[in-house]
Amino acid sequence: MPFIRNYGDGRQIWKIGKDLGPNVQTIFEQAGKGNFLSSINVIFRGSHFQTPKKFDTETTLKIIEEAYQKPEEFFSVKEVPKITVGYIPKTDDLMHHAGFDHPDYINEVLSCDEYIGSLLSTLKNIGYYEDTAICIVSDYGNYKAQNMYDLEPFFQKKGLIPYVPKKEVSDFDAAFGSIGFFNFRGDTWHHHPTIKQMRNFEPSGIGSKKLDLFETLWEIPGVKLMYYRDDNNTPDRGIIHLERRDKKTGKIMKGRIEYDVHGKNQKTKYTFDKEDLFGYENYKDVKELLDNKAHTIDEWLAATNQIDYPIFIDQLPRYFKNPRACDIMISIIGEYGFGYEHGKTVATYPYSHDIALKKSMTVPLIIGGSLEIPSFEIPYCKTTDIVPTLLNLLGIKPHWSVVGNTLLNYKREFTF
Ligand SMILES: [Zn+2]
Structure with missing residues (x-):
């Protein structure tokens, strides 16, 4: 029986990566050499974790933008990150505490849109947009207990x-x-x-x-x-x-x-x-x-x-x-x-x-950016397909333990 932890405790949650052990690998560990960035991403093993000043949407996305603008401030090798994972905790926090129908929650979702927009225009300005695959997956659906x-x-x-x-x-x-x-x-x-x-x-x-x-x-x-x-x-x-x-x-x-x-x-x-x-x-x-x-x-x-x-x-x-x-x-x-x-x-x-x-299990998934990503819609997939799909775009085979499959192979079956 492993050590008992309470991940609900704000400090212990950062130990998940350690607790996962060596039998599984994070996306960074699977991707070989390069600069890897975690912007408030909880499972950050194998990447540079940038400690945020604030745990809000703007900060998460601005850190990513800065890593492209000034990689030398994040990494010893001056290169933009090969893989970045950004996690936005604020929307989940507001969904629980205020509700999915509360103006603060809705404004935070609009804030995601604004700062993703800002990140995209920076990528275009500095010439990385067409070489970058961007995957956006939302939090899962909600309900209100009666x-x-x-x-x-x-x-x-x-x-x-x-x-x-x-x-x-x-x-x-x-x-x-x-x-x-x-x-x-x-x-x-x-x-x-x-x-x-x-x-x-x-x-x-x-x-x-x-x-x-x-x-x-x-x-x-x-x-x-x-x-x-x-x-x-x-x-x-x-x-x-x-x-x-x-x-x-x-x-x-x-x-x-x-x-x-x-x-x-x-x-x-x-x-x-x-x-x-x-x-x-x-x-x-x-x-x-x-x-x-x-x-x-x-x-x-x-x-x-x-x-x-x-x-x-x-x-x-x-x-x-x-x-x-x-x-x-x-x-x-x-x-x-x-x-x-x-x-x-x-x-x-x-x-x-x-x-x-x-209603609580279906979430949208969007992958866009690089022109190398084929344009198609698929009716469904599972969350574990995301990592193999992104690694596939980098030409990397996932670790044996990965359950999912690349979505790029689904193309033949589900072209609309
Ligand atoms: Zn939650």
Whole structure:
């Protein structure tokens, strides 16, 4: 079990690159030699990280512009960056705190437009525009939770004590917008609990009773879906258990995802007892994949990209294979927002984007700039296709661990 970190803590988030370990490579590490720039990009390993004066849109994009104008101030070799990654944290921040319908949020999006425009005219002025590929991908879609609910009293009543580093007695850790990620104490905090341990859990609170944690979490208002891993899972093979509660009857439907991994290729099989948990049966293309056989990420993507729970059967095991993953995940699907993080209700705002509905999962992707980029539209792709596509434009083959494929090969299939 790796070291426990809270990436929600403003300082720890910068350690993600270190935590990723040597088995995966950032786009910079895959691109060989050259100048690489990160402008407020969180996973900056292998690049020059320029510490910003402010974490706003203008600063992110102006740093990039300056690196083209005066590369000698950023790098020991006076050359414009070969790859630059800019991340704009301010829009996400405003979406959560003010809302996607708030003027401040809308103004920040307009600010992106303004400073991308400024960057483009600088690239044109200094003669780099036609040699530069620019990829713009937005934050994912949003929703507004219908109700807000403070969970602190619920956990207190159950005698469940939140995890605090260095404190001896604690039972659970959770982050919970409208999706709840729960970790519980196993033999120690460095062991995941078994299903049996979670069914017979002894909370540390004074006078508390033994709990079946699965039953306990179903008591949280609005819970509709619950997922957890099987005890015997390995990174290459395992089962994720799926449960869905019918709102009217209270009946629980059960299903499972079985995954099997060879090298970087994962195949997943989705089965259910009586009823389909995700409404996939209503769609002919998806129904064909419910054939008691395992399927690849691209098969799931092709069949589910226009509906709720897109690519979900592939994605959920990828999450649970991570040793840092939670033990039980529950989803409210936006009916309630909890703003609960690591022992406290910290947020009272209903805006987020953590649910697996189509409206929250579809984002635009634009690649433009260099004349070498072929002009076409594709109906869908996955986020992991972006890095191989950009590396392809540089003539570089991605690291073996990269899951996605270059979009430039899609051209023949999807020319409009
Ligand atoms: Zn966010």
